[in-house]
Amino acid sequence: MSGRPSKLTLLRPKWLLLHAITLAACAAMIWLGHWQWRAAIRHHGDLRNYAYALQWWAFVGFTVLMWFRVVSDHLRPAEDAGPAQPPAAPPSRYLGYTQAPSSPAVETDPERRRLNAYLAHLNAADREATE
Template sequence: MFRRIRFALRPGWLVVHVLVLAAAITMIFLGRWQLHVSESKHFDIQNFGYVIQWWLFATFAVAMWLRVLRDAARRQGAGPVDLAAERALAANDEPVAYRRYVMPTTAAPPDDDYRAAYNDYLAGLARNDTERR
């Protein structure tokens, strides 16, 4: 078990641990402070909402920290990636048709005269705009 999370004892990870724990403890104390403010105002519901909000923020920070640790442990446990094998697999795959859009070489015939006239009008405006520049 300890081998899986030994990477978390590196200096970069220790800084993250300290920051997350400091943030969580600060949020817990801010929640306690809001609780005292709520009690001094005869249980003001707005300040009590802030109490819950601060404690939920602390819970979320710790939960995300644990999730990042779990994901990093899984990545560490997966072992080194064989790039040559991945390239060989990618070379054998057929190209996916939706990855590249190819512009049509000819314009589609207009469905009606009104649309064709409007498109001609827009093309004329574009020509005038490029001539002025």
């Protein structure tokens, strides 16, 4: 298998919903651009209304571009990252600030020290409960 998703996946319900929303948004923006263009003519060539009309049509172009990018990203083959290595230890449910391994652990703030000690205690208790 090539790792590339089939184009038939674009016919699944969530993709059909994306296609329908994209088409509806484009149709609405085209209609709004046309309405704004007629409003500009009605106001004897008000430049601001012409600019708004062009802006709506630019939104259509952006919407189509983003739809194309989402679809092409989905159909792009997955990168082979090599064999996945299992994590050394299961991740903790309790997250806190940890120093990078290469930097010395210098903690001068007593509040931070107390918080990290509490999180370490919760993590140890959680690991004991799961073993």
